[in-house]
Amino acid sequence: MDDLITEFLTETSENLGELDVGLVKLEQNPNDKELLSQIFRVIHTVKGTCGFLGLPRLEAVAHKGEDVLGLFRDGTLEVTPEYVTLIFESLDRIKLILDGLESTGSEPEGDDTELIQKLADVLKNAGVTPSDEVIMPDMADIIIEPKTQEETPEEQPVAAEPPPAAAPTPAAEDADQAVPKESSVANQSLRVNVDVLENLMTLVSELVLNRNQLLQILRSQVDSEFTAPLQRLNHVVSDLQEGVMQTRMQPIGNAWAKLPRIIRDISIELNKKIDLEMLGQDTELDRQVLELIKDPLTHMVRNSADHGIETPDIRAAAGKQETGTIRLNSYHEGGHIIIEIADDGKGLPLEMIKSKILSNGLATADEIAELSPQQIQQFIFKAGFSTAEKVTSVSGRGVGMDVVRTNIEKIGGSIELKSVEGQGTSVIIKIPLTLAIVSALIVESGKEKFAIPQLAVKELVMTSADGDSRIETIKGTPVFRLRDHLLPLVPLQELLKINTDTPSSHEDETDSEKESREADEARYANKYIVVTQVGSYTFGVIVDRVFDTEEIVIKPVPNILRDLDIFSGNTILGDGSVIMILDPAGIAKNSGEIEAAETMGGGAAAEAKIDSGMAKTSLLLFTAGNANPKAVPLELVSRLEEVKTAEIEKANGAFVVQYRGELMPLIPFDSSMEVMELESKPILVFSDKGSSMGLIVDKIIDITEQHIDIQIAGTKDGVLGSAIIEDKATDVVNVEHFLQTVNKDWFKDHDDNPYGANGSDSSGQRKRVLLVEDSPFFRNMLTPLLRVAGYEVTTTESAMDALKLCDAGHDFDIIVSDIEMPEMSGFEFAEKVKTQENWQNIPLVALSSHTTPQDMDRGIQAGFTKYIAKFDRETLLNTLSQTLSESYGEAS
């Protein structure tokens, strides 16, 4: 294809993308002159370029479109929805022609007469309105132009001779405003072919691998003269890698650009009122990932608008605002991007899903009766499951949520769905930042090594021949008891059929049945279980050995192996050997039919999302400093690492270690600990909001599930108190203390000082606190803290759940609520609470990282009694006791 045409296509599609956003805004704000000029300019450029390249069909459409836009810009014509629809129609036609041009290299055949006639009619109608001409005397020269056409309507449909005055006039006007802006932007960026960047990325990936190889060689050598230069090379390569990755990053807003237009079209077609809120548009992610999630995202937003949001009359009848809201939000969390799509529509219709499950034969009525609403909702991820009552032109085209889920899982992401019938649906997608380099766990099975993406790995368990950590078998099928759940297991060696020359003992008929079972179980002794999660399905993969984690570059498998869905790719390790990368979703698929509704995760999620005070917590047990066991809630720990003491450095008087290309602060649990005495030390890594810290301990003991009942409050910094765990007195660690030691900004430091004395509750009866907090991190941290202070704590992870407790008649002495929460913010929550008869007198305390006076004012207005910074332990406790004594002191 002609280079010029290629260039033209690239530029035009970019411009048209911008137009979609622009035009929707225009409809909302028809008097925005600047916007009008911008839209006009883009379409004008298209027209001008077409003429130059000899594309008559495109030119004719663009030309008429430009003329009509010219009228809008000049104010001659009022922008009405019909006109905007007409302009959209023209743009769609232009896109159609461009698509044809792109695939064949020439304009496709087709007849635009009708469209051009419609546009011409608009011009004609506008032209005959004399009052416009009078109102706009300074625009006289332009208004003459449509008039000339009006005088010669017989020559339609195609304006064979475009009036020469039309093009130059606006162009000349534009030149003055446009040129200075554009040139400054043009100087700062340049267009690079994607292939060049891809190639660069490949080269950098190779370089990273080579560097890893060199570093590995270096480690085996004592006192090498290469140490210093290699360390420098190491840093430069890391920076280079980051820099190149940066070039591939694009704001997620690019994938959203089309959405306003889609929502607009749907709302017009289906007579709905829909607001689209887009937050976090600047969040950047790898363009490859961006391309892959574009369609699933569009699909889901379309679903929300089509199936989710109700028509205004239905909404009004349900007591909602007539205008429905679809909110998109994206942000970084750890190495991931979280995208939330929430609507306040009608939610997933359970009854309809149930009947659909029945009619599709996916489950029997008896089975359905036993399922929780959440489990039933999971069925929408099944193939061919569209619940739209009728197929509209908007959605229900046979692609369903199953495709969305497959696409997202393909790139190592996960998707989570929450829906409350009548209140809305929210979908949370978690995807890796980049596909190029991922962290993977290297395992061995049948003497072959494999990589498993770390993202899918939940935990590792080592099995033994007997006792609790023994693999049991049911008819030869291995299973494992993992903290009160039966974990299905997949023996990797058998799944992959590698070196399976020791078949199961069933062949030997002389064995008694007992012996055969014992032989089965003996085979699984001293193996490792990689606990893996795919969607909400958790299962274990049995492997022989577990090695390190490595940063790997995923390379696609060759074409002839594409059918093997058990591998997601392959890569070259630091030692130069090739290794296959296992695809957890592929393993799940190949090791048994996965029924979304049957999975363990679904079952767990199905339990009401209310943590009563007596709920069990997973605890990580370790020792540090002395032999007494210490415990920390497992959910707070993001990873366990083993760090070589030789790699621990000192910076600014504190321990640090280079971790995943960044400096991570380390603190010994106990200052008396000898950090350097051994060759390596286990580290508990805590991460939140992109920063990490490591807590140096002596030994990791176990993970256990316990109800923490702290019996003696801690006297030492860093210890919340002591509890009986596994029959031993165990110190429960206050993670917050260490986080604050390391990073004063961790909690967005507060201005006010603590009042001093710890305000623990003095009355004989325990006060009941309801904690509403969406972040599990804070929830897990605050709950033990409040419990130690003598409160009876109930937590919910959303305002909706909290209101359900209200409806259920629960009573509390005080409510502590986060402000920034999905679905319903703390402000809305407070307003709602104040309207509830049984709760309106309960004092409300807001916890927020935004503590500007405006925020505080808004909080007080919404009905909060106090508004305090997140997170300040002293102030929180003081405020609680103070508020309680004020409120109830006065009352009694």
Next chain:
Amino acid sequence: MTTAANANTQETQDLEAEIASGSAKDFLTITIADQMFGIPVLQVQDVLGSQKVTKIPLAPREVAGALNLRGRIVTAINVRERLGLDPRLDDEEDMSVVVEHENELYSLIIDKVGDVLSLKNENYENNPATLDSVWREISMGIFRLESQLLVILDVPKLLKGVHA
């Protein structure tokens, strides 16, 4: 996929046309199970000795594994298996010829690598109609050499026949 397949046929046809036109062509000769084969020299990227190969479980039996060639992952193909021959009996070192196909590298594991021969059209003949069907598929024709016959290996077809 169709375009790729077309490209292959195109490649093959071009080669056949060139052979037929009488212009001399250079072939790398290789030996498998005592039979001499020729691979157009321009298709050959590299010649390797025995390599450490990572096995790929569940892969088609013709796929011997994957190996690292200067940072690129190469899929090793056991040509004996592909041609329906028994595994090698002698214990000499295997050789590999690396070829590129649809932007991917493949290493063809064979017995021996010989010289590069420049062959003339007059010695070229089409496949004998009675040839084994597997061999007929992967052969682009036969060259009559003085002492033996040389089968021209159709690399794209050889690789296309590998299915999971």
